[in-house]
Amino acid sequence: MARGFRLIFAASLLLMLLDFCNGSTIGICYGRNADDLPTPDKVVQLVQLHNIKYVRIYDSNVQVLKAFANTRVELMIGIPNSDLLPFSQFQSNADTWLRNSILPYYPTTKITYITVGAEVTESPNNVSALVVPAMKNVLAALRKAGLHRKIKVSSTHSLGVLSRSFPPSAGAFSSNHAYFLKPMLEFLAENQSPFMIDIYPYYAYRDSPSKVSLDYALFESSSEVIDPNTGLLYTNMLDAQIDAIYFALMALNFRTIKIMITETGWPSKGSMKETAATPDNAQTYNTNLIRHVINNTGTPAKPGEELDVYIFSLFNENRKPGLESERNWGLFYPDQTSVYNLDFTGRGAVDMTTEANITRSNGTTWCIASNKASEIDLQNALDWACGSGNVDCTAIQPSQPCFEPDNLASHASYAFNSYYQQNGATDVACSFGGTGVKVDKDPSYDKCIYMRVGSNKTMASNTTAISAPSSSSFSCQNEVSSWTSCLFMTSLLFMLNIGRA
Numbered sequence: 426m427a428r429g430f431r432l433i434f435a436a437s438l439l440l441m442l443l444d445f446c447n448g449s450t451i452g453i454c455y456g457r458n459a460d461d462l463p464t465p466d467k468v469v470q471l472v473q474l475h476n477i478k479y480v481r482i483y484d485s486n487v488q489v490l491k492a493f494a495n496t497r498v499e500l501m502i503g504i505p506n507s508d509l510l511p512f513s514q515f516q517s518n519a520d521t522w523l524r525n526s527i528l529p530y531y532p533t534t535k536i537t538y539i540t541v542g543a544e545v546t547e548s549p550n551n552v553s554a555l556v557v558p559a560m561k562n563v564l565a566a567l568r569k570a571g572l573h574r575k576i577k578v579s580s581t582h583s584l585g586v587l588s589r590s591f592p593p594s595a596g597a598f599s600s601n602h603a604y605f606l607k608p609m610l611e612f613l614a615e616n617q618s619p620f621m622i623d624i625y626p627y628y629a630y631r632d633s634p635s636k637v638s639l640d641y642a643l644f645e646s647s648s649e650v651i652d653p654n655t656g657l658l659y660t661n662m663l664d665a666q667i668d669a670i671y672f673a674l675m676a677l678n679f680r681t682i683k684i685m686i687t688e689t690g691w692p693s694k695g696s697m698k699e700t701a702a703t704p705d706n707a708q709t710y711n712t713n714l715i716r717h718v719i720n721n722t723g724t725p726a727k728p729g730e731e732l733d734v735y736i737f738s739l740f741n742e743n744r745k746p747g748l749e750s751e752r753n754w755g756l757f758y759p760d761q762t763s764v765y766n767l768d769f770t771g772r773g774a775v776d777m778t779t780e781a782n783i784t785r786s787n788g789t790t791w792c793i794a795s796n797k798a799s800e801i802d803l804q805n806a807l808d809w810a811c812g813s814g815n816v817d818c819t820a821i822q823p824s825q826p827c828f829e830p831d832n833l834a835s836h837a838s839y840a841f842n843s844y845y846q847q848n849g850a851t852d853v854a855c856s857f858g859g860t861g862v863k864v865d866k867d868p869s870y871d872k873c874i875y876m877r878v879g880s881n882k883t884m885a886s887n888t889t890a891i892s893a894p895s896s897s898s899f900s901c902q903n904e905v906s907s908w909t910s911c912l913f914m915t916s917l918l919f920m921l922n923i924g925r926a
């Protein structure tokens with residue numbers, strides 16, 4: 426969060442506050458139910474390029490764990506439902522798994538959550554009774570390794586755990602699941618672990634288009650839905666569904682458990698009757714979701730509450746069974762090109778639909794490597810640009826015009842700019858995981874000519890100055906805005922608490 430931080434004055438105070446108050450986060454689910462995905466190493470580059478800091482995987486695949494080593498990405502890993510039996514049966518199974526499959530890669534690979542079982546109530550085999558015993562064994566194994574405070578143990582759920590979700594204040598867990606949910610909630614409260622829920626307004630709309638408005642599902646509604654019991658006004662379905670969980674937890678007096686959205690998203694393509702599954706709707710949903718979340722808006726029942734959200738999913742997954750939409754939740758195609766544009770920081774252009782007007786340059790900006798980027802991030806982004814990014818990197822090869830000065834920042838700057846100019850010169854195209862910055866001074870020097878929109882040739886010229894990478898003020902503004910929203914949130918929570926006391 427403190428990347429690109431530039432306020433010298435009051436820096437430590439600001440950092441303290443940011444540390445104290447981490448703010449909401451956006452992560453992404455890296456499902457691998459496909460036979461055409463890039464290797465984990467390539468995926469890590471892609472993830473970093475798009476400045477994604479939180480990734481959820483569904484197992485503890487060694488290649489994936491290794492690929493994320495030495496990155497700043499925080500991983501949520503999983504124990505699949507099919508493994509719950511051995512984990513629930515013997516403590517030694519959990520101990521062995523931790524020792525052999527996790528500890529060798531930790532903390533080089535940052536692991537912060539372990540999900541034990543996923544949506545067990547949807548599982549064809551009745552494994553629900555195994556979840557809590559398995560969670561306890563995993564936690565005990567972590568405790569022995571001294572990691573129980575660093576790695577949280579939880580389990581994900583579908584909205585099917587609720588018997589009622591509307592109005593939100595009437596949210597209630599289904600009594601059919603009480604036999605495993607009650608001990609699970611006790612476990613979560615005791616260990617300060619979040620309640621993890623997968624929420625899909627898409628399905629609510631698809632399955633009852635006459636009852637649910639598409640705008641409401643997409644965060645685009647101009648009208649509000651009122652909860653008659655509380656008077657709270659809902660402008661979008663996600664908030665209503667989250668609050669249904671809050672109220673269900675409160676009804677059982679679990680007031681301290683936080684909610685985490687471990688999956689949500691929108692498919693970009695579907696079968697004939699899935700008319701809402703379009704790239705436009707998917708872009709609208711995810712863009713609005715990110716803005717809603719990073720704003721720390723919270724929900725009507727919990728205004729200002731931080732919310733960590735994982736978007737499903739990184740890639741389209743061709744081996745998923747079911748309707749066409751199931752294979753089209755990805756933000757990226759397997760060849761790593763975007764299905765649609767999405768700004769993960771949520772702080773770029775104000776509105777995706779008007780992005781062209783706001784952020785497209787008219788050829789007078791360039792994109793270069795930030796002087797604040799770490800070497801490893803720059804190298805990853807450079808490799809990506811010259812590989813999957815389809816940039817012609819000939820000019821930075823030995824004896825070519827842009828080879829000298831032979832350093833990473835110079836080579837990355839050349840490649841970043843070419844990618845930027847070839848991809849519409851949008852803010853997103855100069856993101857490179859936060860390692861790219863836009864400049865309005867032509868970085869060309871000697872015979873090394875940086876591309877502009879409409880020109881992609883390296884031409885000869887004869888000036889000598891190399892323009893040093895300069896930073897945009899953009900990241901500084903980010904810090905201030907997250908700082909103020911954080912303060913705002915803190916005071917709001919404070920006032921609310923007083924109000925309730």
Ligand SMILES: *[C@@H]1O[C@H](CO)[C@@H](O)[C@H](O)[C@H]1NC(C)=O
Pocket residue numbers: 551553554604
């Ligand atoms: C699953 O198993 C538990 C106990 O093992 C039982 O109480 C519950 O009713 C079962 N659920 C279903 C759907 O069969």
Ligand SMILES: *[C@@H]1O[C@H](CO)[C@@H](O)[C@H](O)[C@H]1NC(C)=O
Pocket residue numbers: 716717720722
């Ligand atoms: C973000 O918060 C600001 C200030 O609270 C508000 O004006 C703005 O509408 C919010 N944006 C969204 C997308 O909720």
Ligand SMILES: *[C@@H]1O[C@H](CO)[C@@H](O)[C@H](O)[C@H]1NC(C)=O
Pocket residue numbers: 779781782
């Ligand atoms: C963006 O540009 C298009 C075409 O030039 C125009 O129709 C549209 O009104 C513009 N939008 C805004 C918000 O300026």
Ligand SMILES: *[C@@H]1O[C@H](CO)[C@@H](O)[C@H](O)[C@H]1NC(C)=O
Pocket residue numbers: 787789
């Ligand atoms: C490009 O934009 C800059 C700054 O907005 C402006 O000064 C310049 O005249 C524009 N050039 C063209 C060719 O539109």
Ligand SMILES: *[C@@H]1O[C@H](CO)[C@@H](O)[C@H](O)[C@H]1NC(C)=O
Pocket residue numbers: 847880881882
């Ligand atoms: C620019 O690049 C595109 C493909 O990226 C190519 O089709 C086009 O011929 C190039 N133009 C020039 C002037 O090199």
Ligand SMILES: *[C@@H]1O[C@H](CO)[C@@H](O)[C@H](O)[C@H]1NC(C)=O
Pocket residue numbers: 885886887
């Ligand atoms: C660059 O300038 C030098 C002298 O300033 C000259 O000798 C050389 O021929 C020039 N090169 C080109 C490509 O113009």
